Amino acid sequence: MNIIRSARFGASTLIPKNCWSVVRSISSTELTKLEVNDKTGIAVLTLNRPPVNSLNLELLTDIRNSIKDAESNKCRGLILTSSSNSVFSAGLDFLEMYQPKEERLKSFWTALQSTWMTLYGSKIPTAAAINGHAPAGGCLLATSCEYRVMLPKFTIGLNETLIGIVAPNWFMNSYLNVLPRRVAELALTQGKMFTTAEAQQVGLVDDVVNTKEEAIAKCEEFIGLFKKINPYARALTKQQFRINHLQELEQNREQDLQAFIAAITNPSTQAAMGAYLENLKKRSK
Numbered sequence: 001m002n003i004i005r006s007a008r009f010g011a012s013t014l015i016p017k018n019c020w021s022v023v024r025s026i027s028s029t030e031l032t033k034l035e036v037n038d039k040t041g042i043a044v045l046t047l048n049r050p051p052v053n054s055l056n057l058e059l060l061t062d063i064r065n066s067i068k069d070a071e072s073n074k075c076r077g078l079i080l081t082s083s084s085n086s087v088f089s090a091g092l093d094f095l096e097m098y099q100p101k102e103e104r105l106k107s108f109w110t111a112l113q114s115t116w117m118t119l120y121g122s123k124i125p126t127a128a129a130i131n132g133h134a135p136a137g138g139c140l141l142a143t144s145c146e147y148r149v150m151l152p153k154f155t156i157g158l159n160e161t162l163i164g165i166v167a168p169n170w171f172m173n174s175y176l177n178v179l180p181r182r183v184a185e186l187a188l189t190q191g192k193m194f195t196t197a198e199a200q201q202v203g204l205v206d207d208v209v210n211t212k213e214e215a216i217a218k219c220e221e222f223i224g225l226f227k228k229i230n231p232y233a234r235a236l237t238k239q240q241f242r243i244n245h246l247q248e249l250e251q252n253r254e255q256d257l258q259a260f261i262a263a264i265t266n267p268s269t270q271a272a273m274g275a276y277l278e279n280l281k282k283r284s285k
């Protein structure tokens, strides 16, 4: 019998393969659902933190655990998507950063660093089915993947300067891994949110389709490109492209954390974030 061991069902829990329907849950929490298609071996990770999948400590931790689960279950690829019809992810949860408690703020940023390193450096092919808006941290998740497909009439981009904050180097590096340098610099300095059409034009997304199902199918098609490629050779090749960015953060994690804490707890950042949040709340009424 072909057995899969699921880390999050406990080390001793064995799940018999082929006794399940084609799509099988590997692990799920209140905030994420990780399902694998037994026929293709491709896993779909659905973010499920209504209303906007804002990334708090718990969601980030669950995302990282899910990526690791997909890897340890030897999935052939991983697709990120959202349970919302209009938001892929609204980026970092402002409530983690506005008037924060220092210990929680540290854990939050450390979790973001770890999640980014796990996703950006994942050995398996990764793709994002962007079925809604993807500002800031939402865009970071998408650009950390190897392929992106997006639905029409949404927006994506790193808008940090609009909020009065500076995107850290590793956010910029994820952008630069996808966009030409000049486009990235112009977009980052303006805090530009690209429409789906603009994102496709500059290469921030690879394809545009009309439904989430089509988006998942496109991602599967992308991951299928590696069917005949030796996974070890593929993973090492990907690693060589990304290792400098990963090492840069790995070697400067503490410094990056301290820079984040200093930037976020600065009274002018707090004031700018408070005003931005207020505006967001007014708009949503």
Ligand SMILES: CCCCCCCC/C=C\C=C\CC(=O)SCCNC(=O)CCNC(=O)[C@H](O)C(C)(C)COP(=O)(O)OP(=O)(O)OC[C@H]1O[C@@H](n2cnc3c(N)ncnc32)[C@H](O)[C@@H]1OP(=O)(O)O
Residues within 6 Å of the ligand: 051, 052, 054, 086, 087, 089, 090, 091, 092, 093, 094, 095, 133, 135, 136, 137, 138, 159, 160, 163, 165, 166, 167, 168, 169, 259, 260, 263, 264, 280, 281, 282, 283, 284, 285
């Ligand atoms: C040199 C090195 C220095 C290092 C310094 C480091 C500094 C870097 C620090 C931080 C980096 C941060 C990156 C980020 O990710 S910041 C987050 C940026 N995100 C945004 O700007 C998105 C804001 N949200 C929106 O634009 C919209 O909500 C949208 C996603 C387009 C969805 O719109 P819609 O469907 O209309 O939903 P609503 O706007 O009505 O929102 C519903 C409720 O959700 C709340 N909300 C939205 N986004 C967030 C968020 N990111 N965090 C927390 N809460 C959020 C919104 O206020 C509504 O709440 P309520 O119903 O209570 O009013």
